Amino acid sequence: MRRTLGLLALSAAVIATATAALTAGPVSADQPALQSTAVTRPAQPAPFVELVAPGGVGRLYTADPREVASATAAGYQRQPGTTGFVGREAKAGWTALYRLKPSASATRWLFTSSTQERDALVAQHWVLEGTAGYVATKAGAGLMELRRFTNGKEWRLAVASKTAELLKAGYTLDGPVGYVYQNWVRAGAVYFGMFNTNGHQTIIARTKEIYGRDNDWWGGVRDFHDGTHYATDNWPGEDWSYLKPSIGYYDDSLPGTLEKHITQATSAGLSFFNFYWYWDNTKQQQTVTGAALDAFLKARNKDTIDFTVGVCAHPYAPLSIPTTQYDAVAANLMRYLQQDNALRTNDGRKILNICDARGLGDGSNAQVKQFVDTVRAKARSQLGEDIYVMINQAGFDPKQVGNAGADAPYCTTDGPAVESRSYKTYLQGQRAFYNQAPGAYGRCVLSDFDERPRYPIEQTDVKAIRWMPDQSLDGYRTAVRNAVADMATSTRPSTVDNYLFLYAWNEWHEGGIIEPNERDGCAYLDILHAELSLPGAGCIANPS
Incomplete structure (x- = not known):
């Protein structure tokens, strides 16, 4: 509607x-x-x-x-x-x-x-x-x-x-x-719907090869939690007990899993999930995260939270999207944009996010614009909707978003801060990172970046592993406050000025985790609930 x-x-x-x-x-x-x-x-x-x-x-x-x-x-x-x-x-x-x-x-x-x-x-x-x-x-x-x-x-x-x-x-x-x-922040978490048998095939295959378990999409995360020598030998004394969700290791292709996640998120006042969305250009169909999105649409409580999809067109096969497949991709996206609880801007337009634009055609402004125009036209003809398109600042110059046919940039992570391997550096540059983007903008908060559980199943060089040893819950609280302070002094267009993208709900292999976990419970959601004055009675860590 x-x-x-x-x-x-x-x-x-x-x-x-x-x-x-x-x-x-x-x-x-x-x-x-x-x-x-x-x-x-x-x-x-x-x-x-x-x-x-x-x-x-x-x-x-x-x-x-x-x-x-x-x-x-x-x-x-x-x-x-x-x-x-x-x-x-x-x-x-x-x-x-x-x-x-x-x-x-x-x-x-x-x-x-x-x-x-x-x-x-x-x-x-x-x-x-x-x-x-x-x-x-x-x-x-x-x-x-x-x-x-x-x-x-x-x-x-x-x-x-x-x-x-x-x-x-x-x-x-x-x-x-x-x-x-006095305040009303629309906070939503990036959702990685890859924890199922149709998800991250590299992790599943390498988990069997390294740890001897078949069809386990929790490889690395589960093993670091349980004390694998890959963790204890390289990072002795580290506490890995947070590497287990409060609801246990789950299958996010099951609607029951999404129902629990929706309850956890909405009880703490989050108002949307931002699902990563992938396309396989060899099979010419949606891939990787489709099962989790299907589970979300079947969840009995899905109407209590909004959602948006972020098209991740990575610049490599098979996840790039050639111009010849733009029509097919646009047709697939209508399934999500037609939903009543598709996230809308403050002026009522449904939002489509592009989490990585580099793999849209040749990644040029012209071919990104061709994709945006294709989806817009499809939405107008099939849904009677004028959609609002946002392009992730990661890997794309936010100043070029208008030239690429989109309406606004947004962010999920801060790439230079991740490469610095310092959360303090992230905090110091957080608002300057926002200010790289002109006009309307969707801000983000990075909870952490820690890819140590990827060793050695995805990253075999231990020296190349990126993580932020100075990250803390107090630091996260500061990051949230920095975002609030930036909103409080903003003169940007008000279209999405109170929207906040949180990295991430469940990026367990890279440390972006605000989902309740075994060690810290609702710690991240509690900070968000308090600092953003979010609605809701408070986080429920383990819904029945």
Whole structure:
């Protein structure tokens, strides 16, 4: 089912340079700007962005990323961070937040949740532009009071914690308008669906060769946990007891496994999984991770979490994707993009991630764009959807994403930091790594990188093994805080500005593990839940 977001109209001066979507006129008071249609699950709160009108007087607040883009194109200046997160739909305990201005040509806006004040202003010939979102009528978990201020020239909105700052700037308090979420990060984990008999064939074959076990996709991980001499001889005294999931060594082709993972993730407040997706160009079919994705789609609780797929077109056979197979790949991807719980942007577009673009055709911007255009066209014709395409910063210059036909870059890992073999180095360069990407962006947090369990089943040179000996849970907490701080000062487009990609749920052979484990339980998910103020009662390490 398609979720749509209505648009609010700008003043006549802004419309002259706004996009065509904003020229249809004001949204009526009976059609809220953020109302969802035809959805079966609650919409996520939306970032409420403040923009300053040209000339410096007049504050525009909007939860529609398309209006943010139109306004900034017309000379409005987006202010850092957000003014909280507003609801997208009417529900018990929440009320509409109305947007009005004194005249059609004015660039000063007043927001109110009072129908009496709204009607009184309309009677004085003010222009009612519709509903900007929904605010809670009472305080609650994660909510902070949203207040209106004035200095006689303009009105401003701010959460209660900004009161002293605005009073010092010469504003007076004009009253509360309701409660909004102070923060709402959409955090999701990268999911490696390779722990099954159809998964990583090299690991399965080498496990039989090295350890003598047939059809074991946990080779190396299980062995380091159990004390293999490959671990004890090379890294004596190391504690490997974390190398076992809390739910035990599993088969992720089973829907029951995915049901447990969904429960673990959602109990801690994660809102999506980002599944790696592979194509075999010799067999001309999906490969490696297909069984886990099938299991996810069959999970009884799949509708409690969103998901997206990341196309991993590695620049080597058989995982590269030639241009002659673009149509077949696009047709396969429709199976996932058509799902109701496909991850959407803040303006309602379904997201397709490209985790590695280097193997799309010859990897040039032109042939990556040809792939993106093919999938877009397929989505429009089959689903009636305008999709949002994001390309991973790893191996692809984020400044070239637009030239490759995509909408935004995102990240999962920090390659230079991994090569430095130091988590401290990663932390020091984390925000600079983000800042390499212009415009809209999906940030990431690296939990760890430790490929020692790959020795010797995938990497036979012990000296070439990469790992971060200075990684710690405290370091991870700092990494999460760095991401939050970057969001708090952001002036990027709001389309995906509160989205956070977490490396990784279950990359057990390379150390990217936030899935609950035997030693640490929910330690990583607990940090995320606390530092990101995520919803949910708290992580369930071992669902029944």
